[in-house]
Amino acid sequence: MIEKEKIDGFLNFIQFEKGLSDNTAEAYSSDLKIFDNFLDARSISDPAEDDLIDFIYELKSKKYAEPSIARALVTVKSYYKFLVRNRDISKSPFEDMDSFKTHKTIPEVLTEIDIKNMMACTDRSKKEGIRDAAIIELLYSAGLRVSELVNLELTDINLEDRVLRCFGKGSKERVVPIGDYAVDALSEYLDIRKEFIKGFLPNIFVTRLGKKFTRVGLWKLVKSYAKKAGITKDVYPHIFRHSFATHLLAGGADLRSVQEMLGHADISTTQIYTHVDRTRLKKIHDQFHPRG
Numbered sequence: 060m061i062e063k064e065k066i067d068g069f070l071n072f073i074q075f076e077k078g079l080s081d082n083t084a085e086a087y088s089s090d091l092k093i094f095d096n097f098l099d100a101r102s103i104s105d106p107a108e109d110d111l112i113d114f115i116y117e118l119k120s121k122k123y124a125e126p127s128i129a130r131a132l133v134t135v136k137s138y139y140k141f142l143v144r145n146r147d148i149s150k151s152p153f154e155d156m157d158s159f160k161t162h163k164t165i166p167e168v169l170t171e172i173d174i175k176n177m178m179a180c181t182d183r184s185k186k187e188g189i190r191d192a193a194i195i196e197l198l199y200s201a202g203l204r205v206s207e208l209v210n211l212e213l214t215d216i217n218l219e220d221r222v223l224r225c226f227g228k229g230s231k232e233r234v235v236p237i238g239d240y241a242v243d244a245l246s247e248y249l250d251i252r253k254e255f256i257k258g259f260l261p262n263i264f265v266t267r268l269g270k271k272f273t274r275v276g277l278w279k280l281v282k283s284y285a286k287k288a289g290i291t292k293d294v295y296p297h298i299f300r301h302s303f304a305t306h307l308l309a310g311g312a313d314l315r316s317v318q319e320m321l322g323h324a325d326i327s328t329t330q331i332y333t334h335v336d337r338t339r340l341k342k343i344h345d346q347f348h349p350r351g
Contacts, residue, residue, distance in 0.1 A: 061095040069141045090134035107152050107274055109204045109297045120331040167292060168302040174199055176288035186251050193248035200241035202303030202321055205296045209272045212261040218242050227322035235320050304332040
């Protein structure tokens, strides 16, 4: 939970040092309480970029108005900047996060062609390209959060059974199936992984310097491939998770199964993906029905 003393300190700061009105301070206080409840419900003590994105989509699914969501985003980012200023934390978890447009479709996803184009940009003649192909395939095949992927260890993967184990919010363990493409890409990467390693490291994905991947590093990697592929929409690691869920539901998967694979505690969080599919179905109806 967010400590009350720190919230009070933040509210005093924005009122007496920043000169914001009482009404604004009250709105910021309300936003932080909502965010705190969100973190508490998911047993999150160390929020990351993908948690803030999940928070935004949860507000959207609960029909919060766009200005309210935009303000909540500003509130959370401002609060963590305040913690850095007060030296309560060394760095805001959202410091390197690009601006997130709250007015986007809920939620924006990659098409299958987008993913194929990104994969086509990976240079499989180089070890980095082999690694990057495995990262992209796994993000899409398993719908992992950023933190889950960077923390994956060698013992978490079973290629023979085509499953992986990951630890989500609140260190809750779940087992997720992975597809043939991801299995093949991972097999190819694991064969050359030793070329990255200078000592022992349990994490599956490592940088060219032989270190564990960071969340920021993964953001940069994904964005670079999206740019190479000529994708104009905003691409970030979490969009693969949205795409994973949306494509499963569009293909006929039941909501409960998708909820389990995503590791959502509440099925209402998973239901945001049915909104996307309904939009697609409406377009098909309009296009092909005689009275559409």
